[in-house]
Amino acid sequence: MSLSIEEIRQAPKALLHDHLDGGLRPATVIELAEGIGHELPTTDVTALGQWFVDAANSGSLERYLETFAHTVAVMQTAESLHRVAYECARDLADDGVVYAEVRFAPELHTEAELGLDEVVESVLAGFAAGCADAAREGHQIRVGALLTAMRHAARSMEIAELAVRYRDSGVVGFDIAGAEAGFPPTRHLDAFEYLQRENSRFTIHAGEGFGLPSIWQALQWCGAHRLGHGVRIVDDISFGDDATPTLGRLAHYVRDTRVPLELCPSSNLQTGAADSITEHPIGLLTKLRFRVTVNTDNRLMSGTSLSREMALLSDAFGYGWPELRWFTINAMKSSFIRFDERLAIIDDVIKPAYTKLIGG
Structure with a gap:
């Protein structure tokens, strides 16, 4: 029997792949857009939320990118960034x-x-305020920031230095994002080598829109600690006549070294990486015991939440509390905070809650 969104919402969860500009509340987009005179497709809250999902589902890259043009447009002041970050923390809690x-x-x-430092400080302040207010209402949450550089641009070293500068203030790591095809991670090798010298953590968007070469470069050239998506690692898994899976060398490496996969089921459907939840490679990768984590990617564009993503998987694959606990502990183990801090959340929050759920 599958678990409902409401049931899953009561369980503690950990999230590693969520974009701030992909998770705004529709009402906030409307209010902020009105304040700066930015024109939206509609100013009806419900209709706008649906527009974002429909545009992301359209199969048109232009319409998909237009969704972010609207959210980024309303995130250009310290006040708007603080508000969006605050609401993000509250919504996740x-x-x-x-x-x-x-x-x-x-x-x-x-x-x-705004300058880069002001952007980061505004977002970090918003996260901190949101977490504090959530805690006062009985919802404990910790939010860390990942600073992303755009892979088609040339500012990755600058953003990497920014991540190191704020790593004791709430920034937990670095990332590159954007179109994979034509923009391999090795274009930003100097930034990754700098981060390694600085003992800093980073993830790389790889293996979503592009296949195994992107994953291989992210890991073996750039030294990624996690793979943003990484879903195309299944291209290195073949099946014999008896349906027995055989892993290639890269797939073996990813599984053997426990490289975390930041899988985002609903988002992958929108980008064409999978045709349906039941056909999503997360089922196979979970069965083969890769380091699978479940994520939202862009909550607004996918009309989703982490509880909804897990409910979809529960319905498609029959996952119950033991599997959801496994996903959650995987994510917590793979987070970029320090080991003792990870362990405290696993031992003091996650395990006790799931022990009650499984026992009940």
């Missing part, structure tokens, strides 16, 4: 998320008066 790493690209938020 309300969904039962106890730990989250939320990523954003500072370079996309400097079109008005």
